[in-house]
């Protein structure tokens with residue numbers, strides 16, 4: 001299960017916006033704001049509003065947590081995006097009120113706030129052994145290559161150097 005890229009999440013958002021175009025149009029949503037990545041562990045998603053006048057607002061962007069994307073769970077990302085689209089349709093002053101709930105249900109949600117999704121301890125890097133597939137997760141960039149301690153314990157072996165991928 002790999003992580004979901006921001007490009008994939010943007011595609012998913014565009015897809016959902018097409019699916020729910022009639023609901024969004026009825027709610028007078030003219031455009032979907034850009035999707036950005038947040039570093040929040042607590043908030044899986046967020047709709048950021050910008051004031052444009054004394055009583056007028058526009059949606060500035062929708063944010064999705066890097067930690068959620070790193071989990072690679074497409075269904076979870078989808079449900080966070082639907083949650084945010086319902087906020088977009090409901091407007092900035094509504095929070096999770098009746099209007100938000102009915103819009104969320106209309107988009108296939110359950111009208112409930114997000115259950116807390118257990119986010120796996122997210123790490124910036126994942127290193128994989130090319131021989132046995134053993135994985136190591138870490139946050140600070142390695143200054144030198146490491147070899148697989150499972151295949152060759154106790155010493156560096158250039159034949160099993162771990163391949164490092166940056167997750168976000």
Ligand SMILES: [Zn+2]
Nearest residue numbers: 083087095096
């Ligand atoms: Zn919400």
Ligand SMILES: [Zn+2]
Nearest residue numbers: 129132148151
């Ligand atoms: Zn190995």
